[in-house]
Amino acid sequence: MAVSSNRWSAILLAIFFTTANGIDIFLEWNVALDSTIKPAGLDQPVITINGMFPGPLINATTNDFVHVNVFNNLDEPLLFTWNGIQQRLNSWQDGVSGTNCPILPGTNWTYVFQTKDQIGSFFYFPSINYQKAAGGFGPIRVNNRNVIAVPFLKPEAEFDLLIGDWFYGDYKKRRSMMERSLDINDGGVPNMILMNGKGPYGDPMSKAYESFTVTKGMTYRFRISNVGSAFSFNFRIQNHKMVLVETEGSYTNQITLDSLDVHVGQSYSVLVTADQDDSDYFIVASPKWFNSSASTRLVGLSVLHYSISNSQLTGPLPTGPDPFDLEFSVNQAKSVRWNLTAGAARPNPQGTFNVSNISLTQSFQLHASMGAINGQPRYVVNNVSYLTVETPLKLSDHLVNGSGVYELDRFPTQTVNSEASYGVSVVSGIHKGWIELVFINQLDVIDSWHLDGFGFYVVGFGNGEWTEESRSTYNLYDPIVRATAQVYPRGWTAVYAFLDNPGMWNVRSQLLNNWYLGHEFYVRVFNADPNPAKERPPPENLLLCGIFHDSDVSDMAPAPAPMSGW
Template structure:
């Protein structure tokens, strides 16, 4: 059979269309995780309980591509309830899988539950971690990569390899003892400083008693992508590599303008991708993470240290650690934060440029001004938002919405979102977010330490930073041209940070401090974005394997107040066990 030019053109178009359809639909990835306590790993110089996943600390990599469906069957082998949350994965139309106390019942000890979520219209670098019971202080975290579909160009050449680098502060105190201490009337609401900074669960290179340290092997003149996440509990850090520069290319799902830096500030809960070219002589070089807002020496346990090892090197690391900015130099940090801008011409999850979606001319429908501070409530130190310390309920808010219209569980819009209550109190802080409206969130840090705020379900545009009190006229200082989109932003002591978000994702969404003790002691609220249309294309119904607890522990009503739940959206067809996951477009 012979084909005319017209027929060959049709065949080529059909093949290209098939690539687009397969890439757009995503594939199913099935994971089975056993979460347990291990007392033999010893990430520092003391034996202590560590939360592992399949025996690993950090946990296994979730390697996916845009629009894939991730199925994670989690077996809880701890002696207490467990939830995992997917930091930065937006759970489009599906807050049922968010894995926080306001949306999910916990997995009970000895039980299992399967999360099913889609990396819909996302790319980038993220991580997961336990969200309740202060368990993140014991581990249980791991990396997430969401790669581009093969039909979308990446705005930089394919690196030789990619490395996940999870860095965070770590304490000797067991997580159960720690959570008891911070709730005690005998402490000022916080623990002492952490004891170590770990890199991928390993202690600092060269520190007395540390046997295992993190090392990455590279080949001279090759370029590598480092996916860096701050998985710590309270400390921001400055990251650098001896004698090497880095090019920032992505943060939490957004391609950035490519700027070359000697060092990079990474705040709690944040993730970045940087490109590093091995362009030095073949030797070994320090990889360093030093804490912000603290004075440390090169030999401090709070200085994370690893090694960049050239493949043919016989020369160990030497000399002083690479110098970084003064940890108290706020101007440096703010200026760098302002320099992290969106790459307006790059595509990401979709072929159209990121700059197709911008905030240069939006109309705000809401403004929340959220003051974070400490208060004493009934003789106990607590963190508060507008003088309200969040009270976690036995019944998840999302479950109450579905089966009881929220009645007898919480009162919507009970607390102020633009002012501070006269007296501090406990409360179930749930506020309305206008569906498909633009919201301005102003985070005011009345604390004397660095804070970081995160919004589940959305990426937000980081439009402004400032000192002191925020006033409406300060909007004139915002960057509305190319602000970066991410899900976690730092808030400097005594300062404010402003972000915009488009609330197009119906659900019950957690807005919280990423600092673990702040979150655990009440610095959070929920934003309820409601769409009355039961169409599952707008918001998915409860999963068939829904867990029940609190008011609904025995059984759930047959239907929700707005009618029976719609049929679940069927997942894509299963992928053979030997299929390759995490495709990249190169």
């Protein structure tokens, strides 16, 4: 029977509406401490989700709604953040101390967030109380809608590979040492590197090692994330090339690599073809900017296993670049560029959205260093060490104009204060304006900075001090768009972001010690339009804490916009 053109139009419209608006995904997580996992072969508490370490995969598609009901079985408050998920119009679900009250022990709370206009590889982790050092992290995939082509052939399978440095002992003891400044200078060296929560191949103390089974002639997608606390690492697979295809929601120009630098908080996708003899091959992650020769545990090792292989791993580990070769690392970083012709979350090519003709409305120069406050070393940005307060900034912003919690625009964004101090650092971001963030690293380690709520265009890297003349070196043609960018020792990294996402957004170092001890501030992007299409209202299950702990939110009306200044 023939189908009328009107009916076909209705069917096609229904299909488009369904694929464009996504589906609901419901997850239930029980978060607990487990001392039996022993990833390092030692007794230590590990944060698990549903008994798993790492935690379960969140596997979504563009525009899906993800509901995560988190039951906190720890003995202290808990929050999760979704590293790189932009939370369009909805910073209430961001899961950091400035936006959410924590989930108290013995209680549960449901996050509801949308993977709005996103694709790519990401991960989640606990964001408060130094808990990331104990685990609780897991992978996130956001897949293309069927109506948008992926710019490479469908791989035989996909593997999530979470790699990160790991510390021995109880994270609470380490946290206490950090707070008392006993561990800030010499305690930044991790004890081992884990791959998917497992120790290195051949390590006598580890219970197991990670292994990936492949079939000769097939191509596989590895989604690699650095979930560690301190180390950047160089990733490589013995005798195999990798084709870089995606990073944190952007399809890249496809380049063939022998090895790939992955910095703390970053995620990449590479394609690997099993084109060697049927055998087993080393998968290696070795730290950058550190000599790991004194400890075999500081090289992550797993196995690429060909399905009909009966041979053992042989030969030396595949060598990578000199860990102190910054020229290699910077040149590779500059080669990671946006695929301008590929579609991603939207059908238009990525190159439709570019920075070649934009006008900047704000520019922040952010000097990350160490300072002394009351005789105690702390990490500071423009000589201000972020002071975490009990009342979330977003909550106070909504209910009482920030009064009693923070004062807007006290944080210096152009110059460095003469003396280090604590501050609840919140700055104004101009809604729908273009902002330039220049991260200036005055430390002797590779730093890594993240902006919640946005993907930013990584336009430039440089050595030494940044000046306005440095803009002449920027790549404004095809800079990669991502959420975390590395900043090399004594160097700078410049990014652009379009502030079209109203909310209270966290800017932080992804290095856990640095973040925990002050490398953090917030950008408040305000839109006065009460239309929920501009910014979503607080959720019905909104938690109260701090100065609102005993309040009834139903009796509280939103406050007007705060004024800048003192």
